[in-house]
Amino acid sequence: MNDTLRTAAIGFATALKQQDRVQSFLKAQELFENDEKITALRREYGELVQAYHRKQAAGELQDEDLEQVKSMQKDLNQHPITTDYLTSRNSLVEELRVHNQQMGALLGFDFAASSGSSSCCG
Amino acid sequence: MNTENAAVVPDLDTATKAFAEAVVESAEYREYIRTAELFEKDVEAQSLFEAFQNAQQQLSAQQQWGAGSTDEIQRVRDLEQQVQDNTTLSEHFKAQTELVDTLKELNTIIGEELGFDYAALAMPPKTCCSTGCG
Numbered sequence: 001m002n003d004t005l006r007t008a009a010i011g012f013a014t015a016l017k018q019q020d021r022v023q024s025f026l027k028a029q030e031l032f033e034n035d036e037k038i039t040a041l042r043r044e045y046g047e048l049v050q051a052y053h054r055k056q057a058a059g060e061l062q063d064e065d066l067e068q069v070k071s072m073q074k075d076l077n078q079h080p081i082t083t084d085y086l087t088s089r090n091s092l093v094e095e096l097r098v099h100n101q102q103m104g105a106l107l108g109f110d111f112a113a114s115s116g117s118s119s120c121c122g
Numbered sequence: 123m124n125t126e127n128a129a130v131v132p133d134l135d136t137a138t139k140a141f142a143e144a145v146v147e148s149a150e151y152r153e154y155i156r157t158a159e160l161f162e163k164d165v166e167a168q169s170l171f172e173a174f175q176n177a178q179q180q181l182s183a184q185q186q187w188g189a190g191s192t193d194e195i196q197r198v199r200d201l202e203q204q205v206q207d208n209t210t211l212s213e214h215f216k217a218q219t220e221l222v223d224t225l226k227e228l229n230t231i232i233g234e235e236l237g238f239d240y241a242a243l244a245m246p247p248k249t250c251c252s253t254g255c256g
Contacts, residue, residue: 001224001227001228002148002149004144004147005144005145005148005224005228006231007144008137008140008141008143008144008145009141009144009228009231009232009235010231010232010235011132011137011140011141012137012138012140012141012232013231013232013233013235013236013240014137014235015132015133015134015136015137015138016134016137016232016236016240017235017236017237018134019134022236025238026237026238029237029238089243092243093243093244096240096243096244097244097245097246099134099138099244100244100245100246102138103138103141103142106138106139106142106143106146107142107145107146108146110245110246111145111225111229111241111244112229112240112241112242112244112245112246113241113245113246114221114222114225115222115225115226115228115229115241116226116229116239116241116242116245117226117239117241117242
């Protein structure tokens with residue numbers, strides 16, 4: 001890849017990073033990934049789901065197991081850090097999709113669809 | 123944003139245009155367009171590719187129902203070989219692969235700078251490009 005292309009990509013990312021929605025998302029993401037309480041809650045939820053699947057496979061599932069998973073899922077989803085993260089992520093996705101369409105008009109193809117890891121072009 | 127940063131960081135529209143311009147002027151993109159134009163003019167290559175795709179789809183549908191004879195599998199293999207041997211098609215696929223690799227690399231650079239995967243979030247829902255990237 002030539003330097004012009006690399007420099008232009010960095011310039012684009014730097015400008016995008018200045019946007020309010022990007023900044024809000026990055027702050028929310030940082031908290032969601034690093035806050036001790038939410039990390040513990042996520043780990044606990046993950047363990048509970050694994051135990052649920054084990055019991056399901058062994059045919060030992062009780063109604064209270066499902067209730068426990070649902071209750072923990074609710075706690076996790078309703079935690080302010082999670083709601084902030086999801087709200088800011090949705091808001092960012094909305095803005096990025098519009099922006100990607102504008103970029104597509106300049107390029108003549110969809111950059112995100114062609115460059116993403118799930119791209120079916122590659 | 124302070125005055126110093128405002129002088130260094132271009133606004134998003136300007137940076138987006140500069141980025142798009144750099145992509146369309148890149149050797150990978152120009153090669154992709156050159157081979158795509160050759161493909162559009164090459165009726166023989168188009169027919170061959172269509173025949174290969176049809177044969178592949180038919181075989182895949184048959185195999186889903188446990189059918190698909192050895193002859194049909196051989197026919198798909200023969201057509202696949204013809205596609206690989208066709209200069210117009212092989213050059214176009216090579217150019218497409220190289221362009222996609224470059225675009226993915228660019229997305230990685232952008233993601234490293236941003237702190238998240240740009241394409242994963244900006245991608246339209248249920249994306250699939252049936253007609254290639256161009």
